[in-house]
Amino acid sequence: MHNSQKTIKKEKILTGDRATGQLHLGHFVGSLQQRVELQHDYEQTVLVADLQGLTDNGHNPHKVSSNILNVVADYLAVGIEPEKTTICLQSAIPALSELTMYYSNLVSVARLQRNPTVKSEVSAKSFGRSIPTGFLTYPISQAADITAFRATLIPVGEDQLPMIEQTNEIVRKLNHIAQDDILVECRPLLSKVSRLPSADGKSKMSKSLGNCIFLSSSEKEISKAVKSMYTDPNHLNIEDPGQINGNVVFTYLDAFHSDSVYVDELKGRYQTGGLGDGATKKILEECLQSILKPIRERREMFMSDKAQLIDILRAGSQKAEEESNQVLNRVKCAFGLNLFN
Structure with a gap:
């Protein structure tokens, strides 16, 4: 006779990084260490956000494509285990882009422009009136990522809290349309360490500012x-x-x-x-x-065996695609776009 034990469902976490460069000490202390710890007690998905990397690098896509495997190697090097954490590629999961399109009909341009995180980053990048549409709609894309995996816990810094708020607004609007709780709200898990300053102390450590100590630094x-x-x-x-x-x-x-x-x-x-x-x-x-x-x-x-990195990313992306398609089908039904189902 076997003892039966009740399976406890683990809470879902989504986190990730834009593939715009190698990861640095700021990432390590701000999020990577935390992910290594969380993967043992939570169902964790880590997204290599190449599509979001293009939002301010559309003119230079090589900056994104050339860094995808760099980011995966950084994950593995710090101790993120693909057996415990799903490592996936944003562009390999079509449901994320489709959800972004559906959600964009629930958010006004004025609401996006009021988002404090967007306002701050637009100012920092000196876009002026030439804001790429993809960059302005960044919060909608993040909402698609979070809801696609039904994540309820999102590790973020305080500067990203407006993104969580906007995601939950979209969740409530969609659920109201569906008259059912087909999406779940999420809550932030704040980083223990605030943003790490650069060596000169004048700004944060940032890939775009070129003032980093990378995980690969000699x-x-x-x-x-x-x-x-x-x-x-x-x-x-x-x-x-x-x-x-x-x-x-x-x-x-x-x-x-x-x-x-x-x-x-x-x-x-x-x-x-x-x-x-x-x-x-x-x-x-x-x-x-x-x-x-x-x-x-x-x-x-890890970088000496790029085929292995691709295999890990492909396997994680296939798993993530199956999960996200389930949420996508529910959202399409909510909009009445399930004619062929």
């Missing part, structure tokens, strides 16, 4: 980046008291060093005087080198 590149990091400009001598706020070295130590008590001790010594910038940078460099060396080596191994 020892020399890491060393050069740490040595150039902004500290306290008034901390001229070792014995001088130094400022912690705005000091990029300590921001990185907080984010990456495994011993927070030790980091707090360093902060105390720095603030009272007696600890130089060179010493703190050396500690940070040793920390980053130890983290990135094994990731870099695993990444090189």
Whole structure:
């Protein structure tokens, strides 16, 4: 006689990255580490968002297509396991584009233009009045991604909260039309670490700004980046008291060093005087080198077998396509577009 156990259904998570470049330390501390942990307790889908990468790179599609496998290799190198996490390609899942079209009829242009995340990114990219339509409708595409997999938990930073709000607006409108809860609302899972600053402390670490320490960065590149990091400009001598706020070295130590008590001790010594910038940078460099060396080596191994990366992406995309088609069929029925069913 076998003991029967009730199967507990895991909550669904959707997350992903635009395929516009290799992933960097900002991604690592902001989301990748979290995904590695979440994959053990949740049903997690990670989307390589190549279509969304084109929204501001339509004039240079090679920037997107050439980085798809780079992003997959980064995922595997940090410990995301395709046996536990579905890794899929946005453009290989037709239902996502079709859902975006249906949802676009439920959202006004004015509503998209009011989205704080869209307004901020449009300003940062200096589009002016030449905003690509795909970029303006980015929140609708994200809503399609989230609802297609019936994801209820979305790891995001605070700057992405308006996207979650807009997704749930679309869910409620569609469910009202269907007179049934065919889509599910989602909630945010906020990142533990805010956006990582660049070495100069003037902006966030960003692929588009070219100020990154990548997961693939060499020892020399890491060393050069740490040595150039902004500290306290008034901390001229070792014995001088130094400022912690705005000091990029300590921001990185907080984010990456495994011993927070030790980091707090360093902060105390720095603030009272007696600890130089060179010493703190050396500690940070040793920390980053130890983290990135094994990731870099695993990444090189995965990139040496691109056929394997394609197979992993194809298998995940096929699984994701089957799941998303089920949601698409429900949405088509809600609009009465199921004549052939």
